[in-house]
Amino acid sequence: MQDKYIPAVDFVDKLELRFASLAGLYCCRPLDALINQSFFRRGIGNHMKYPSVVILTGAGISAESGIQTFRGSDGLWENHRIEDVATPEAFIRNPALVQRFYNERRRQLLSNKIAPNPAHAAIGKLEREYSGKVWVVTQNIDNLHERGGTRNLIHMHGEMLKMFCEHCWERFDIAGDISSGDQCTACGRAGGLRPDIVWFGEMPHQMEFISELLEHCDLFVAIGTSGNVYPAAGFVQRAGRAGATTVELNLEPSQVENDFITHRYGPASKLVPVLIDDIMSGEVISGANL
Ligand code: BJW
Numbered sequence: 142m143q144d145k146y147i148p149a150v151d152f153v154d155k156l157e158l159r160f161a162s163l164a165g166l167y168c169c170r171p172l173d174a175l176i177n178q179s180f181f182r183r184g185i186g187n188h189m190k191y192p193s194v195v196i197l198t199g200a201g202i203s204a205e206s207g208i209q210t211f212r213g214s215d216g217l218w219e220n221h222r223i224e225d226v227a228t229p230e231a232f233i234r235n236p237a238l239v240q241r242f243y244n245e246r247r248r249q250l251l252s253n254k255i256a257p258n259p260a261h262a263a264i265g266k267l268e269r270e271y272s273g274k275v276w277v278v279t280q281n282i283d284n285l286h287e288r289g290g291t292r293n294l295i296h297m298h299g300e301m302l303k304m305f306c307e308h309c310w311e312r313f314d315i316a317g318d319i320s321s322g323d324q325c326t327a328c329g330r331a332g333g334l335r336p337d338i339v340w341f342g343e344m345p346h347q348m349e350f351i352s353e354l355l356e357h358c359d360l361f362v363a364i365g366t367s368g369n370v371y372p373a374a375g376f377v378q379r380a381g382r383a384g385a386t387t388v389e390l391n392l393e394p395s396q397v398e399n400d401f402i403t404h405r406y407g408p409a410s411k412l413v414p415v416l417i418d419d420i421m422s423g424e425v426i427s428g429a430n431l
Pocket of ligand 1: 198199200201202204205206210211212213227280282298328338339340341342343348365366367368369370371390391392393394395397407408409410413428
């Protein structure tokens with residue numbers, strides 16, 4: 142269903158446009174009053190600068206919500222070397238350590254200390270109110286985009302609040318702890334449950350759909366990601382080759398800064414609401430640091 146999204150929506154837009162013209166001819170209300178209604182505004186794509194927007198987010202967007210980024214100055218991540226916890230080999234070597242690590246992070250995410258910040262909220266508002274199409278591809282495994290109002294969302298590196306069984310591949314929502322000995326409620330076997338997280342060497346989720354989005358986007362924005370981890374770090378090049386305007390928002394230049402046309406540097410909670418206002422007011426996006 143999902144990879145038919147773009148052509149299907151274009152078709153709907155054209156239908157709406159025709160309907161708007163007919164309505165203008167046959168109704169008493171003037172056409173511009175009609176097209177100002179949000180239902181019709183979606184169809185008037187000609188003067189819109191960026192009909193299709195793709196936003197890639199990384200750990201930096203959640204930093205001001207209290208979730209630590211991966212590549213801090215001490216080279217450690219929540220006191221662990223990343224390769225000790227975020228690889229399938231680490232899970233085989235020491236499942237209890239890996240489960241404990243993710244159980245702690247899940248508890249932290251569900252505590253009342255973690256909440257979406259103005260960057261998440263602004264992106265949610267863009268999806269709700271912008272007349273173009275907006276998709277968010279996040280590398281983050283937290284649920285702060287959902288809580289900030291985003292619905293068109295892909296968790297390419299998985300989700301903290303999901304688990305799956307390596308025996309039967311059934312996926313489940315999970316709010317509590319997982320333990321290596323737990324039994325799968327679908328297949329009844331023990332020892333196969335693991336967090337639904339994409340570790341190094343594993344294939345990220347929904348890559349085909351993401352490729353479609355990148356091929357068709359007019360504006361590509363990367364927020365708070367260091368550009369160290371592929372395939373996400375290569376998305377800017379693919380969007381750029383497809384003709385998109387590419388924008389980096391970060392505290393500092395990323396590893397792939399040269400692949401972006403435009404850069405804005407500062408904290409996401411300040412930069413993102415300004416960028417979203419610029420997009421919604423139809424401005425051409427250019428650099429402006431905060
Ligand atoms: C702020 C801010 C504020 C702070 N405001 N900004 C050699 C070359 C190329 C590739 C490879 C290679 N060797 C191996 C690979 C592949 C490998 C890879 O990329 N390795 C690299 C380390 C080299 N990739 C994989 O294995 C991936 N799978 C794969 O490639 O499959 C094959 C394939 C083939 C063909 C097509 C497609 C696929 C899987 C990668 C899985 C990554 N998993 C992790 C952990 C799981 C999640 C978890 O447990 O939480 O995902 S690793 C970790 O890094 C996490 C993140 O999602 C990911 C990216 O990190 P991110 O988000 O960029 O965070 P940071 O900390 O690095 O940066 C934060 C940024 O925010 C900084 O820039 C700050 O400045 C900024 N910031 N505060 C704004 N307030």
